[in-house]
Amino acid sequence: MNDNVVFSQKLDVEGGDFIRGGESSCRILEILKELAFPPAIVRRAGIAAYEAEMNIVMYADRGTMDLKVTPDRITIIIQDEGPGIEDIELAMQEGYSTATDKIREMGFGAGMGLPNIKKNSDEMEITSTVGRGTRISIVITTNGGDSRDADR
């Protein structure tokens, strides 16, 4: 494993901002495209980041997304200050959602986000403290020309 950091950037996410929500993930998408990763890798990282970012927008007060690129892996750490998740195992189940009507009107709240992060990443770790916040770390390995698409 080569630990030399090729690129790193920290981005902010504002809770409750449905209009600008997703901007940080779009920035990550642009950065990975500029770093010339294969489209399938960029897509998987983008989807995982966006799902996590929208969860901050929908459920937390504020958060950050920390992107780190080394020669063999893309790591994104998403951390928020918010209510936290009481039962992570339950939250990880497809279809489990506590989304409000407002969230559903925006096109979210199917309870697919967390499972979709797992599907699109090679490693996913989620920890949470009720009343404090949630931390998700996502790793996508890029070595060996692995451009596997989650759809295939």
Place this chain on the structure above:
Amino acid sequence: MRLRDIVEAVGASVLAGEDCLPEREITTVSACDLMSDVLAFAKPGILLVTGLVNSQVIRTAAIAHLSGVIFVRGKQPNTETVELAKKMKVPLLSSRMHMFELCSELSKIGLRGTRTE
């Protein structure tokens, strides 16, 4: 089929991304108002038919590498959202048809629905 062919075949208006219509290839079509589902099941190259017109539709389309978005019932997003689509190179079309009618027209010209294994 290219996005350009669809504009002509169903008589849609173009709101954004006019210049990328000739080269955007459509694989299949998904009709959906739930971006969560699009993010979970969509494949690259899909044309998204939707009645939802917010900025998250644009970001979802860009992130999931969709070919374009067509709004039903003549719906149009606000100016900022259209500008966002232009910036993110997401072609936006708008049709006067309702969801089912538009989908059946798209089917008549040979497009197929998206399937998950």
